[in-house]
Each structure stands twice: as structure tokens, then as C-alpha cells.
Amino acid sequence: MSVRPIIKYPDQVLRQKAKTVPVVDKSIKxxxxxxxETMKAGSGCGLAAPQVGVSLRCIVLGMPEEEPFAIINPEFVKRVGEREIEEGCLSVPDLGGHVKRSISVIVKGLDRQGKPIRVRGKELLCQALEHEIDHLNGVLFIDRVESPDKLFKKEKPVEVEAKDAAADLAASQ
Incomplete structure (x- = not known):
């Protein structure tokens, strides 16, 4: 297992429709x-294969305090309701935005063994499923932001700012 580089917007692999995984073999596993590993290293709750430069229909999800899992060739079976939520993306690290997502979804696909699965998602899992499946279709969350006033620049985490301030102070002495 290794951490792969996360592809950043505007790389074109993020805009391509990913190909169906024909067979779940050792390379897919x-x-x-x-x-x-890459999702965990980036402190994300989901990651799509195009985000690591692989244009295949495969996503991984890792909800807080739950074991991470994969869905290969995911498809929506059902979507219910609509809500507006704040969203960000490991491939668009400097921006956040308010987007409309479903209240709940059911997704079908294959697990890492190639067996059929269905996943029901509400709240964060629902949001992550929709976000990652969007990636497989070449859609980014910034495409779902209704107007520029619903997009915002993310602030650096406090520890990074403190580190920067310490480096600036050391350089000035």
C-alpha cells in the first residue's frame, strides 16, 4: 500500500468520464x-480513482469511526430529497462551496471481491457517495455551486499558520 499523489484541478483527468472496471483483479485491489491510504493521508472521507490519475469507476469511502470500503462501478438506484451543504475536495484544496445534495441515496456496485453490494447513505455518507460518483463522471463540486457567492476560499488550518508565523519570526532574527 502506498500514498499516491492527488491530482489537482484543472488536470483534465478530473474532467473525463471514467471507464467501467471490467474485472476485479489484483491490480484493482x-x-x-x-x-x-491516500484518502486517509489527505484526511478525506472519500476518494475517486480519477483523483489519483486512474480513469476507472472505483471509489473508496471512509466515514469517521468506520472501516473504509470500496465500491466498484457504482450506480445510483435511488435518490431522495434535497439539502444544501458545505463541501470541499482534495482535488480542489483551496476552495469550498455550498451545493445541493440528496438527503439519502442507495448505490449499487461491486465490493473489493467483485461481489454485488448495495449501500444506503444518509448525511455524510450520502454526500460522499454523490461527490465521489460525480468525480467518475467528470463533475467537480465547483460545477454544482449555483452562484459565485456560494463559493469561498478556504482558510489555512491554524497549525499551518502558526508554523508559517514561526518560520517568519525565525527568518527575521
Missing amino acids: TLIDDMI
Whole structure:
């Protein structure tokens, strides 16, 4: 398992429709393991294969305090309701925005063994499923922001700012 570089917007792989995974073999299982490690390293709750430069229909999800899992060739079976939420993306690290997402979804696909699965998602899992499946279709959350006033620049985390301030102070002495 290894952490792969996360592809950043405006790289064109993020805008392509990903290809169907024809067979779940060792290379797909390695991809899944690497994606889970990459997602954890980036402190994300989901990651799509195009975000690591692989244009295949594979996503991984890792909800807080739950074991991460993969869905290969995911498809929506059902979407219910609508809500507006704040969203960000590891591939668009400097921006956040308010987007409309479903209240709940049901997604079908294959697990890492190639067996059929169905996943019901509400709240964060629902949001992550929609966000990651969007990636497989070449859609980014910034495409779902209704107007520029619903997009915002993310602030650096406090620890990074403190580190920067310490470096500036050391350089001035």
C-alpha cells in the first residue's frame, strides 16, 4: 500500500468520464488499498480513482469511526430529497462551496471481491457517495455551486499558520 499523489484541478483527468472496471483483479485491489491510504493521508472521507490519475469507476469511502470500503462501478438506484451543504475536495484544496445534495441515496456496485453490494447513505455518507460518483463522471463540486457567492476560499488550518508565523519570526532574527 502506498500514498499516491492527488491530482489537482484543472488536470483534465478530473474532467473525463471514467471507464467501467471490467474485472476485479489484483491490480484493482492494489488500487483500492492505495486509494484508502491516500484518502486517509489527505484526511478525506472519500476518494475517486480519477483523483489519483486512474480513469476507472472505483471509489473508496471512509466515514469517521468506520472501516473504509470500496465500491466498484457504482450506480445510483435511488435518490431522495434535497439539502444544501458545505463541501470541499482534495482535488480542489483551496476552495469550498455550498451545493445541493440528496438527503439519502442507495448505490449499487461491486465490493473489493467483485461481489454485488448495495449501500444506503444518509448525511455524510450520502454526500460522499454523490461527490465521489460525480468525480467518475467528470463533475467537480465547483460545477454544482449555483452562484459565485456560494463559493469561498478556504482558510489555512491554524497549525499551518502558526508554523508559517514561526518560520517568519525565525527568518527575521
